[in-house]
Amino acid sequence: MVDNRPNLLTNPDDSVRINVTLQNSGNITEDVYLVFNVPNLQGASPFTELTATLHPGEQRDFTHSFLVSSNLLATERFDVRVSVLKGRDKQIVETRTVNVHSIISNRNYNSFLRDQAYSMGQGSLDNGILVSYRTYNFNSQTMQLQGGGYLDLPAGYLHLKGNVYKYNTQPLPYVSNTSLTYQLNESQFVVGNVQEQTQLSLYGRGAKVLLSDREGRNRVTIGAVDQNYNLVDERPWFNDYYSYFVKGELGANNVKNGLVATYVYQKNPYEKAIFNLGSLEWRYRFSNTWNMELAAHGATGSYSEIGENHYSGAAEMKYSGRVEDKLQLNGSAFYSDPYFPGNRKGVLSLMQNGSVSLSDRMNLNLSYSYNRSNPKSYSYDYNYNSENQNANISISLPSIKNFNNSLNYQHQRESSSSYSYLVGDDNDGANLNMRSHRMGWQWRWQNPAWKYSLFGTIEGGFFKNPISKDIVSQGKASLSFSYKWITMGTSWQQGAYYLFEQVMAQRQEKVFTRFTASASVNHQLSNKFRISSGVNFSNDVYQGAIPSVNLNTTYTPSNRVSFILTGSWYKYPNQGNREIFNVEGGVRYNFSRGVPLKGRKSSIIAKVYYDYNANGIYDKGDAPAEGYLVEIDRKAFISGEKGEVKYSSVPFGSYDVKQLQAGEWSFSRQEIEVNSYKTGVEIPLRQSGTLQGSIRYIVGENSIEIKQRNEGFRFTITSNDGKLRQTAVSDGQGNFITFLPTGNYSITLDVRTLPEHTEIEETVKDFTIEGGGVVKLEPFDIVVKTRQINVRKFFAQTPEE
Structure with a gap:
């Protein structure tokens, strides 16, 4: 059929021509269909079909030509897929792939990978910039600049990212999420806004160093954080609220076994204490189906208010597993002392999920969660106590064509002191309790051929009034419809589902009700214009009728530039018919896409010349070979005026150099070892x-x-x-x-x-x-x-x- 040799594209204004020869080697006349597919081709259909009738023994040539779109020109090579089909049922006879190479003299190693990954999208703001203007009710204005960029280095790279915004009512700008990172292999050096995941909150101005082996298995992180998120704040660094930390990891990327140890020193002016926190975390995979994670945290606190040291701790566990193919389980547990200084103080949390396969068409799912929160402080008088339980059982029923449905039962218990002040002095700050039981039915009907679906729920039950102790009914029904890029939905609820809803309704001596309706569109109008918009309406007994509208549009004239316009409007009757109107507009520009390589890199400079005296050395009498095609590391190059080609940012390693096409002059294939920041290669051409x-x-x-x-x-x-x-x-x-x-x-x-x-x-x-x-x-x-x-x-x- 088609010759598999690569097509070479040296002029971007030329069209690509794919030549195919078909022959009917059978003894009957055949109707054949020749289909060309150019994936990601823009500005024209990626599919082209040619038809012909071939008699026995007949041979015919076909040519398909097309202009290459800009996104494909940005790549080093792309594929054209050619398929031959025959007969009325279009049976596939043969499929071939033709490589089209873009030939240049200078090329970067990772340009192909990054262009392929981002050619159809906007890329990441880590390598682009967005400038926007936002107004809030035309009273408050904000200018914002966010983005980032990479600088490739012979060893690793630098990455600068930032987020700067300025309110018209504030003299100083806010600079957050802004940092400069140097990356070398798996090691990192960061200065600016830094953060680290520990039991204590670590986010703000500072610096950290992550040292790792080449595989990223074993790592040590050391850092210092001034707990102020604004880099340009006038307050001095490391004055009243700051932290130091060190973290060690063994088997960081090992899915089977890993160990993490963390130490944090923090001066906390809000708790008026100095904390020392240590953590030890261990994870282990017992088999392909069972794994577990355990963690223990211990802390000491030196409190200036009481002049004493106090000890506290926390522990947690997670597991997941599967018993054969029928039963899947996962669960977690967490406990912390009420005075534990971490982000989760005074918490007891339990969670268990299970799924049982009853048959090929039926599943039983069970879940239970319990959460209790009762934080304490030596410096402040906390008066908060809450407790929540939730149990759910659901069973999926056999589907009937395009109709799927399930049944479920839910038990819910909520206990909290937060709303006691809303019900009068008789409650004396005690917890309010609400327990409910509900049965529900969910169903979905969808037709993939017509691209529409219907989804509905209906549930009902009862709860015990947390104040009067009466039994009150509750229920909810919802229906949503979607067709292509349009979605509409509505719901009705009668009877409170949560404590806050019941308390607010009872203050007005009404039964809680809520009605909601919404409609939205999310549509790509063209290759350059996208719109997403929605209209919402909600009406309940304590907030009243709240209408809202939102609009998001994006215009992308090229792969690198896009314009953004968003807006929203809300009206709140319970706040004196207060209206909120927000508008934001911005322009985004993407830099060269992709992330530089982390390791050490070299520049390969190859000298292609005619070796007239056949001694393998460029010397007197030899001449540079201009316009000669060379393949290095499976990438195509054409030598320039001085016979040179340059291959930049090439990772250390071994690479093949060979000729791309047969000709009157040729050279022997060679393997080069790249182990320095600059590598020279001589390619002597000898007459073939x-x-x-x-x-x-x-x-x-x-x-x-x-x-x-x-x-x-x-x-x-x-x-x-x-x-x-x-x-x-x-x-x-x-x-x-x-x-x-x-x-x-x-x-x-x-x-x-x-x-x-x-x-x-x-x-x-x-x-x-x-x-x-x-x-x-x-x-x-x-x-x-x-x-x-x-x-x-x-x-x-x-x-x-």
């Missing part, structure tokens, strides 16, 4: 030898009659050392010619390219090429098979005497 060959048909007196075809015979040429492999194809006269470097070779005829009813006895020939010489092979004899001849003999009988 010429190989000529042909095919001829051997036809006998009783041979089958066929239509002889001369073109399309494929030959594979291989050097004896295995470093060179080349393809040659016969022309309309049955001849082929190619150029080869000096050496010993073998040539093999691909028997799959033989016409029907033919065979060949000698498929392989050996030969030797010398520089400037011509080798003419004996023709490959294509033998036409003989017809099967049935001979019947007759004998005359001799009459009896």
Whole structure:
């Protein structure tokens, strides 16, 4: 069918032409369909179909040409997929992929990877910039600048990211999420806004260093954080609220086993204490289906208010596993002392989930969670206590065509002191308790062919009034509809589901009700314009009727530039019909996309020259080879005016250098070792030898009659050392010619390219090429098979005497 050799694109204004030759080797007439697919082609359809009718033995040439869009030009190479189908049912006969290479003299190592990853999107703000203006009710204005960029270095890279915004009512700007990072392999050095995940909050101005082995398995992190998120705040650094920390990790990227130890020193002016916190975390995978994580935290606090040291701690556990293929389990538990200085003080939390497969079409899911929070402080009088439980059982029922549904039961208990002040003095600050039981049904009906779906829920139950202790009914129903890029939904609730809802309704001596309705669109109007918008309405007994509208639009004239406009409007009747109107507009620009490599890199500079004296050294009498095609690390280059090609930011390692196309001048394939920041390579070209060959048909007196075809015979040429492999194809006269470097070779005829009813006895020939010489092979004899001849003999009988 099509030649697999790469197509070379040297001029971006040229079209790419894919030539395909089809032959009907059968004995019946065939209707064939030739389909070309250029993935990610913009400005034109990526699919092109050509049709033809081929008679037995007929051969025909086809050419598909197209202009390359800008996103494909930005890549080093892209693929064109060619498929041949036949018959009314369009049965696939053969599929080939043609590589199209963009040929330049200078190229960066990772440009192909980053262009492929981001050619269809906007990329990340880690490597772009966004400038925006925002107004709040036309009274408050904010200018914001956010983004980041990379600087590639011979060893690692630098990354600067930032977020700067300025209110018109404030004299100083706010600079947050802003840092400069130096990355080398898996190690990091960060200055600016830093953060670290520990039981104590660590976020603000500061610096940290992460030291790691090359594989990222074992790491140590050391840092200092001034707990002020604004980099340009006038308050001095490390004055009243700051932390120091060190973290060690063994098996950080090991999914089976890992250990983490952390120490934090923190001066906390809000708790009026100095904390020392230590943590030890361990995770282990027992098998492919069971794993567990354990953690213990201990802390000491020196409190200036009471002049004493106090000790506290916390512990947690997580697990997940599977029993055969029927039962899946996962759960977690956490406990902390009420005076524990971490982010979760005075917490007891339990969670358990399970899923049982009842049959191929039915599943039973169970879940339970319990959370209690009762934080205490030696410096402040906390008066908060809450407790929540939730249990759920659901069963998915067998689907009926496009209809799926499930049943569920839910038990919910909520206890809190937060709302006691809303119900009068009689409660005396005691916890309010609310316990409810509900049954529900969920269903979904969707039609993928018509691209619409319906989703509905209905549930009902009862709860015990936390104040009057009466039994009160509760229920909710919802319905949503979606079609392509349009979604609409509505819901109705009667009876409170949560303590706050019941308390607020009871203050007005009403039953809690809520009605909601919404409609939204999310549509890509064109390749450049996208809109997302919604209208919402909510009405309940304590907030009243709240309408809202939001709009988000993005216009992207190119892969690097986009314009953004967003807006929202709300109206709150319970706040004196207060209206809130926000508008934001901005422009975004993406830098060269992708992330530089983390390790040490080199620049490969290759010198391509005509080695007239054949000594392998560029010296007197030799000349630079301009416009010569070279392949380095499977990427195509063309030598410039001085015969040079440059390959930048190449990771240390071994790389192949070989010629891309056969010609009158050639060089031997070589492997180069890159282990310094600059690598020079000489590519001496020596005059090639010429190989000529042909095919001829051997036809006998009783041979089958066929239509002889001369073109399309494929030959594979291989050097004896295995470093060179080349393809040659016969022309309309049955001849082929190619150029080869000096050496010993073998040539093999691909028997799959033989016409029907033919065979060949000698498929392989050996030969030797010398520089400037011509080798003419004996023709490959294509033998036409003989017809099967049935001979019947007759004998005359001799009459009896």
